[in-house]
Amino acid sequence: MERDERAVEEDKRRCKALKHRIEAFTTTPKSSWKTTLLRLINSELSFLNRISLNPPVNLSTNIGYLESVVHILENPLVTSISRVCKKVPQQSVYIDVICSFNGNPVWFIVSDRNPKYISWEKTRNCKGLKSKIQELLVAVSEASVTVRPCSIILFFSNGLQSCILEKLKDEFGANTDLGFGFCDFDCEFYDDGDWVSVLGRSFERACVLEIKVGSFSDSSREVKLQDKDGETFTDFSGSMGKLHSGDVSNDVNLGDSFCALVGALRSWSDLDVEEVEMVNFDTTALVAIVSGISNGGIDRILATPESELRSRFKGNYEFMIAQVNSEMKKPIHMELMPVISRKRGIVCESVCSEFQELVSMCGGPNEKCRAEQFLTRLRIVPDCPSERLMSLPTTRKLALKNKVAFGTGDYWHAPTITANMAFARAVSQTGMSLFTIEHRPRALVGD
Secondary structure (H helix, E strand, O other): OOHHHHHHHHHHHHHHHHHHHHHOOOOOOOOHHHHHHHHHHHHHHHHHHHOOOOOOOOOOOOHHHHHHHHHHHOOOOEEEEEEEEEEOOOOOOEEEEEEEEOOEEEEEEEEOOOHHHOOOOOOOOOOOHHHHHHHHHHHHHHOOOOOOOOEEEEEEOOOOOHHHHHHHHHHHOOEOOOOOOOOOEEEEEEEOOOOEEEEEEEOOOOEEEEEEOOOOOOHHHHOOOEOOOOOEOOOOOOOOOOOOHHHOOOOOOOOHHHHHHHHHOOOOOOOOOOOOOEEEEOHHHHHHHHOHHHOOOHHHHHHOOHHHHHHHHHHHHHHHHHHHHHHHHOOHHHHHHHHHOOOEEEEEHHHHHHHHHHHHHHOOHHHHHHHHHHHOOOEEEOOOOOHHHHOOOOOOOOOHHHHHHHHHHHHOOOOEEEOOHHHHHHHHOOOOOOOEEEOOOOOOOOO
């Protein structure tokens, strides 16, 4: 078998392995970016299948580039992927990944070129890296607020010449000390029928740089004990101390897992500690945390005759039983513990009011007590939705109250914990990357 034929077969295996990795992503099957990537890979496969190997040819494919894009998407700090390998809406610039990275909206620009072919200035055959970055910065300034990033991250999978690296630092303030890194090696097992091949790709030489564009200010992190008008928040957490089930009436059962979850949150009274990440709770998250289903009420529910349950929950009976089954497989408090541990919690005023009203109408004594105890651990902040969320049109899927709840978290650079994935999907369909953390729903059951 000639060298070029072996190279073609190897590239086909790389394409098939890449398809397998993309299909394994734990996202909704209808994610448009997955469809885009799979279409590009299938196009590469079609090209490889058409290549005539007589006489041999020098191969030039996009497989390495696509592997680099997938390598980025697999980074645990990459969330809320809204667009991949597409142009910015109403613009001519091509962005490889639009997503949230470490909680902030960013644009990724990916290059798999040999470093010696990356030129700084424009040439007859090349636009030049300097010119491309200038175009990107203009695009950022003209982009709608919904897709505007806080920074552009450049990912050169094969590295960069030191002279160009220095020019990026000097002329654009590019930063290479991001405080987080990508792994140096990708490995994929490929089932080839009679044997299993191990396909590997090294990113040891990769160079990652960040250019901040200042459209998503970090100033809120510096004044997070104040609202956007400079007024100090009221702190309800200082009087609570440690939460124990013995702090309340013996007739009320808070539950051990609830107490552990609340205790995992960092108290707002700890003002002498280093900067701490925040998480924002919407109404669905608050309900799930205090629900009787999440707090040991499963046995009582299952022991109740079906006729009585159907009478009590009416049309919501099937929905409630599905939540019971979900809780038995994976308790919600266990799922949320790593998400909120050692972070500070916030909730906006409108969500707090809606949650208190729901608990007042539908909650039992245990659920009401848990609600009261949990709110004392959070900071209740004014409704201050971010400009980019409020710039979206208000529709049935993009309801104003949800834009306020999620937008307040976005303003404070805090991911919103939610079961309302319909809203998150609707936001994603606009091209915006919004940092959310999904949980499975739970309902109040009068516990």
